[in-house]
Amino acid sequence: MSYTMLNYITPLKENWKIKVRIVRVWYVPDYNKPEKIGSIEFVLVDEKGSKMQASIKQTLIQRFEKLVNEGSTCIISNFGVGKNYGKYRATYVIGTITGIGKMIDESKGSTPNFKLPLEIEDQQKNKLKTTLWGKYAEQVSNFVKDDIQGHVVIIIQFAMIKIFRDEVTLQNSLFATKIFLNEDMSEVRDFRGSVSIIGGDDSRSQNITQLPSQMSHSLSDEFLIMYERKQLDEICETNKKCYFVTFATIVGIESDTAWYYNSCKQCNKKVDYEGGGRYWCQKCDAHVQSALPRYKVTLTVEDDSGTTTFVMFDREIFQILQISAMDLKDKLSKEGR
Ligand SMILES: [Zn+2]
Incomplete structure (x- = not known):
């Protein structure tokens, strides 16, 4: 067989x-x-x-x-095989903890959730930024609190690799990750041995340094790390309001409907034209003299799991085009389009 x-x-x-x-x-x-x-x-x-x-x-x-x-x-x-789009990988990292950031409370509601930035150095002295969440953050924080002498050797199994602006960071997955700290096992002994040979007097990275606060991530970086990544079919199955990160390609832009709507300057909601240069805002329950065009574009997006439509609003479209809906509308009408 x-x-x-x-x-x-x-x-x-x-x-x-x-x-x-x-x-x-x-x-x-x-x-x-x-x-x-x-x-x-x-x-x-x-x-x-x-x-x-x-x-x-x-x-x-x-x-x-x-x-x-x-x-x-x-x-x-008799099993099905699919491609792994990087949600989890069978990662295995061994290194010493060289830096540790401030534990940040990211709890929402009654569920405690702490975040801990770490810096890990591997055998070849490569530094790897790592962000731990939840019980993993607490595990490491509690361990290093006890003023450990010498290197803390950390093994992280089954973590997620994030690549953002060419920088690789490691983050625990919600359930799969396993972390070992100064564990008495052959890999750790081998690692200690190799590090002390490379480091000569073993003086490097003896102590864990406090990471400066600029180590904490940018807002968009934060968003990519904080929210669960889902494929389009998983998003379509979700019936709750929540935030996700997805990776999909825009394959079409709906051109049958207008790419902007007239909005109320007070509340940004859609207003209806009443005639005579006046608009009605339902949200504000008031007549509005002038309305501001804001982007609203329907897109067809596609990933490996399927196709769906996304609606992109003013702020996101502006980020891409770098021209406001009003200016674009003026520009197009001057060009006679
Ligand atoms: Zn309004």
């Missing part, structure tokens, strides 16, 4: 048979009903050491749940 190695698996066919060890299992709650399990996620490794992420969808959990145990070896066949 022959098994396929994980690095030969492609999305093109489904009758693969693999022999793998399950190295990590975690449960993701259902987005709309958090008390229910939405999916079981796990990471597989084959005998050559290649890794792959796998998941069991909600409808199949009952059938397969008992078969998925961390550390066990199994043979899997």
